Amino acid sequence: MRLIALPAFADNYIWLLHTQRHALVVDPGDSAPVLAWMQEHPHVQLDTILVTHHHADHTGGLAELVTHTGAQVLAPALEKMPVPAQGLQQGDRLDWHGLTLDVHEVPGHTLGHIAFWTQPPAQEPILFCGDTLFSGGCGRLFEGTPAQMLTSLDRLAGLPGNTRVCCAHEYTLSNLRFALVVEPDNQALQSHFALCTHQREQALPTLPVALQTECDINPFLRSREPSVAAAVRLHNPMAVDEISTFAALRQWKNDFR
Numbered sequence: 001m002r003l004i005a006l007p008a009f010a011d012n013y014i015w016l017l018h019t020q021r022h023a024l025v026v027d028p029g030d031s032a033p034v035l036a037w038m039q040e041h042p043h044v045q046l047d048t049i050l051v052t053h054h055h056a057d058h059t060g061g062l063a064e065l066v067t068h069t070g071a072q073v074l075a076p077a078l079e080k081m082p083v084p085a086q087g088l089q090q091g092d093r094l095d096w097h098g099l100t101l102d103v104h105e106v107p108g109h110t111l112g113h114i115a116f117w118t119q120p121p122a123q124e125p126i127l128f129c130g131d132t133l134f135s136g137g138c139g140r141l142f143e144g145t146p147a148q149m150l151t152s153l154d155r156l157a158g159l160p161g162n163t164r165v166c167c168a169h170e171y172t173l174s175n176l177r178f179a180l181v182v183e184p185d186n187q188a189l190q191s192h193f194a195l196c197t198h199q200r201e202q203a204l205p206t207l208p209v210a211l212q213t214e215c216d217i218n219p220f221l222r223s224r225e226p227s228v229a230a231a232v233r234l235h236n237p238m239a240v241d242e243i244s245t246f247a248a249l250r251q252w253k254n255d256f257r
Contacts, residue, residue, distance in 0.1 A: 001017060001018075001019060001099065001120040001121070001123060002017070002018055002019075003015065003016075003017050003126060003164070003166070003208070004016045004017075004018070004037070005166070005205050005207060005208075006025075006033040006034060006037060007033065007170075007205075008028075008029055008030040008032075008033050008057075009029065009030060009057060011169050011170045011171065012027075012029055012030075012057055012168055012169055012170075013166070013167075013168055013169065013170065013205065013207065014026065014027060014028050014029065014030070014033055014034060014061075015027070015128055015166045015168075016034070016037060017126070018041075018044050019044075019097060020043070020044070021043065021044060021045060022044065022045055022046075022047055022048075022096075022097050023038075023041075023044050023045065023046045023047070023048075024046070024047070024048035024049065024050060024096060025046065025048075025049055025050070025065070026049075026050045026051075026052070026116070026128045026130075026166070026168075027050070027051060027052055027058035027059075027128075027130060027168050028049060028058075028059075028060075028061035028062060028065055029055075029056065029057035029058050029059065029060045029061055030060060030061045031060075031061030031062075031064035031065045031068075032061070034046065034061060034065060035064070035065070035068060038068075038069070045069070046065065046069040046071050047069070047070075047071050047072065048071055048072055048074065048096055049062065049065060049066070049071050049072070049073045049074070050074050050075075050101075050116055050128060051073060051074070051075035051076070051081065051085065052076070052113055052114055052115060052116075052128065052129070052130025052131070052132075052168070053076060053079060053109065053110040053112065053113040053114070053130050053131065054075075054076070054079040054080060054081065054110060054112070055110070055131070058130065058131075058168065059081060059082055062081065062082055062083045063082055063083050066083050072086065073085040073086065074086045074088055074094065075087065075088065075114075076088060076089075076105075076110075076112035076113065076114045077089045077112070078111060078112030079110065079111075079112035079113075088103045088114055089103065089105060089114075090103065090104060090105040090114075091103065094116075099118055099120060100118060100119070101116045101117065101118040102116070102117045102118070103115075103116060104116075104117060104155055104156070105152075106129070106130075106132040106152035106153075106155060106156065107143075107144045107148045107149075107152060108132060108138070108139065108141055108143075108144035108145070108148045108149030108150075108152045108153075109130070109131045109132055109138075109139030109140065109141065109142060109143070109144065109149070110131075110142060110143045110144070111143045111144055113130060113131070113132055113139075113144075113152070114130075115127060115128060115129040115130060115132060115133075115156065116128040117159055117163065124162045124163065124164050124210075125159070125160055125162065125163040125164065126163065126164050126166060126208070127156065127159060127163045127164065127165050127166060127211065128166050129156060129165060129166070129167050129168075130167065130168050131167070131168055131169065132149075132152055132153070132156065132167075133153060133156050133165060133167055133214070133218075133220075133221075134167045134169060134171050134172070134175055135165065135167065135171070135172040135175060135176075135196075135206055135207060135209045135214065135218070136171075136172055136175030136176040136178075136179050136192075136214075136217060136218050136219075137171060137175035137178070137179075137218065137219075137220060137253065138153060138218075138220040138250070140250075140254065141250060146243055146244075146246045146247035146250060147243050147246075149246070149250070150223070150242070150243065150246045153220060153221055156211070157211070157214075157215055157221050159211055160211070161210065161211050161212030161215065162210060162211070162212065163210070163211040164208035164209070164210065164211075165207070165208055165209050165210070165211050165214060166207060166208045167207060170205060170206065170207070172196050172200075172206035172207070172209075173193075173196055173197065173200055173206070175218075175253075176189065176192065176193045176196060176217070177193075178219075178252075178253050178256045179193075179217060179218065179219050180193060181231075181256070182219045182228055182231045182232070182249070182252075183219060183222070183227055183228060183231065185227070186216075186217065186227070188213075188216040188217050189216070189217040192213060192216075192217050219249060220246070220249065220250070223242065223245055223246045223249055224242055224245075228245075228249070229245050232245050232248050232249050232252065233245070235248065235252055236248040236251070236252070
């Protein structure tokens with residue numbers, strides 16, 4: 001079972017998981033990178049497409065990929081897709097050539113957003129989380145509430161710490177610059193920023209990243225930590241409980257330059 005990040009647009013990743021004969025892709029906003037990979041690997045059949053949410057940079061390649069490959073599309077039950085899709089909701093389990101994928105509802109970025117978690121044999125687990133959790137950050141609240149997003153992040157943070165987090169954008173360095181403003185004395189964060197800076201200088205992706213690392217460095221997973229909460233209160237005195245603190249942290253990031 002091999003996991004590959006296919007770059008798309010300016011900063012998207014389309015995740016591709018494959019065996020010797022079969023492949024699935026996650027959030028193909030553009031069909032071209034996937035079709036190019038398939039052309040280079042003609043012995044591998046794309047038979048499944050997973051979608052985390054309805055935004056065009058995650059769904060724009062669906063129609064062409066379905067036309068070319070006949071792959072089945074599995075997507076959030078609560079969101080409209082541009083092609084016919086099997087709707088998924090919390091607690092659903094998928095079987096893909098012997099690999100089980102668990103579906104988690106994680107609203108916040110969009111109301112119907114879902115994530116997929118799986119444990120490949122003899123490998124570390126994988127989380128396809130779309131735009132809910134980023135390395136060092138989280139998605140903007142385009143449709144959901146701060147309370148929904150905090151609950152969604154709590155759900156993801158409860159997964160095994162060795163889970164490989166496969167989010168859909170290379171936002172890591174900008175997220176970590178903000179995180180360092182929030183928690184400048186976080187040594188794990190300082191070290192991870194140095195590592196990711198080196199990776200990007202080598203034109204390498206910063207993903208996937210271990211979930212435990214995110215729990216140590218990501219302010220949106222650490223909003224209840226005294227150091228993070230205190231920094232948010234200094235920035236916005238209206239942050240008086242865990243929901244208002246998370247909301248103020250997200251707004252701070254929205255305005256951060």
